[in-house]
Amino acid sequence: MKKILLLLADGFESYEASVFTDxxxxxxxxxxRQTELFSVGLHDTLKCTWGYSCVPNYQLSEINLDDYDALAIPGGFEEADFYADAFDEQFLNVIRYFDSRNKPIAAICVAALSLGKSGVLKGRSATTYYYPNNPRQKQLEDFGAIVLKKKSIVVDRNIITSSSPATALDVAFWLLEQLTTTQNLINIKTRMGFLAPDSDE
Structure with a gap:
């Protein structure tokens, strides 16, 4: 059984988390039937970007990172204090741990900034939220990443980053393929209605 760690910062965007749970x-x-996902945060209760709360399966202090095979991180909003947790050293150390062991890391939208802050993107290709006059891609560059500004999704070895919530499902599907097989991914896309039953992808 492959275990996925869904790492949630206070102020995370619920849609971006839900693609992984779904x-x-x-x-x-x-x-x-060989993957299982567990949500983890730095607090007993986490608030989502849009004002409601969720209870993660575990707090970070309760788990052993060795038990997990992949890391998934949704983005969030500065107005919801996302970066207080997303830039916390405990949060960043989880990212460093998974990258040091070459385990898959899937980051949606501004979650890439946590990766940048952790140092794992120095000299590596990545992207993050893009909108005209928004500072996030420049911020990622300042962390040492090579930002591919016209790409909505960027994969560099074990890490995938993306530019908006619109990419969220594709990021989750990428992670599923990394942990299972292409054929299994096609099966899940078909069962979820993203592919016709007779599609070859």
């Missing part, structure tokens, strides 16, 4: 939930019931 894709890996579908795989647990309708796919190869």
């Amino acid at each position: 894709v890996f939930g579908w795989n647990l019931y309708e796919g190869n």
